[in-house]
Amino acid sequence: MRRKLAAGNWKMNGLAAQIEVLNDLTSRHPTPAVDVMICPPATLVGAAAAATAGKPLMIGGQDCHTAGSGAHTGDISAAMLADAGAGAVILGHSERREDHGEDDALVAAKTTTVQGAGLIAVVCVGETLAQREGGETLDVIKAQLTGSIPADAAADTLVVAYEPVWAIGTGKIPTLTEIAEVHDFIRAELTGRFGADFADKIRLLYGGSVKPTNAEEIFAVSNVDGALVGGASLKAEDFSGIITALEAS
Numbered sequence: 001m002r003r004k005l006a007a008g009n010w011k012m013n014g015l016a017a018q019i020e021v022l023n024d025l026t027s028r029h030p031t032p033a034v035d036v037m038i039c040p041p042a043t044l045v046g047a048a049a050a051a052t053a054g055k056p057l058m059i060g061g062q063d064c065h066t067a068g069s070g071a072h073t074g075d076i077s078a079a080m081l082a083d084a085g086a087g088a089v090i091l092g093h094s095e096r097r098e099d100h101g102e103d104d105a106l107v108a109a110k111t112t113t114v115q116g117a118g119l120i121a122v123v124c125v126g127e128t129l130a131q132r133e134g135g136e137t138l139d140v141i142k143a144q145l146t147g148s149i150p151a152d153a154a155a156d157t158l159v160v161a162y163e164p165v166w167a168i169g170t171g172k173i174p175t176l177t178e179i180a181e182v183h184d185f186i187r188a189e190l191t192g193r194f195g196a197d198f199a200d201k202i203r204l205l206y207g208g209s210v211k212p213t214n215a216e217e218i219f220a221v222s223n224v225d226g227a228l229v230g231g232a233s234l235k236a237e238d239f240s241g242i243i244t245a246l247e248a249s
């Protein structure tokens with residue numbers, strides 16, 4: 001049975017005082033029935049890990065370089081994130097693909113690096129509005145999955161997040177039928193490529209405008225094992241509501 005996962009992506013938000021949200025979350029959820037993760041900006045990873053040491057809240061990074069170290073000004077490595085206390089890294093988020101031109105091959109290389117460093121790779125896929133309206137959604141998801149997850153990926157440290165680009169930060173979400181269609185498709189694709197034993201281990205997260213008010217219905221959808229939450233992970237009260245909804249699902 002897959003353990004459900006409530007993951008928060010703080011994106012480029014949060015100064016030192018934002019760490020208080022983690023203290024609030026761990027006091028509201030001292031023994032959560034699901035896995036809980038927050039991915040703060042890189043500047044806060046060390047402080048976040050220190051604040052949550054020994055508590056059931058994993059800290060993750062939002063991106064990393066493919067190399068372990070070297071002459072790459074401004075970048076950080078998976079080993080550095082691990083050293084700072086991270087247990088996971090988000091890879092291939094649509095904002096990285098858009099802002100930094102990241103393609104599937106780069107995301108696959110990063111996945112290999114992250115898994116090699118002993119961290120969980122949270123690989124993101126998702127279609128744009130034009131692709132959905134053009135009926136290309138499943139083709140796009142298939143290509144991103146094939147290209148972004150390397151052939152030698154490890155099941156134990158892989159999470160896949162489906163984030164329709166047009167649902168991120170917009171307050172719009174796909175219909176529950178549309179979410180089910182994509183999540184079922186991702187499970188089937190992973191099964192076809194890696195086999196059922198592998199595919200059954202992978203948590204599939206939905207991301208895009210998840211709020212405490214819509215979490216319950218989203219978590220009832222087939223093959224949704226949790227959420228990757230942006231805006232609503234910045235406030236303890238909001239993210240706590242999502243954790244509680246996932247625990248009840």
Ligand SMILES: O=C(CO)COP(=O)(O)O
Nearest residue numbers: 009168169208209230231
């Ligand atoms: O991009 C997301 C998480 O990675 C989703 O962001 P929002 O929850 O703000 O829509």
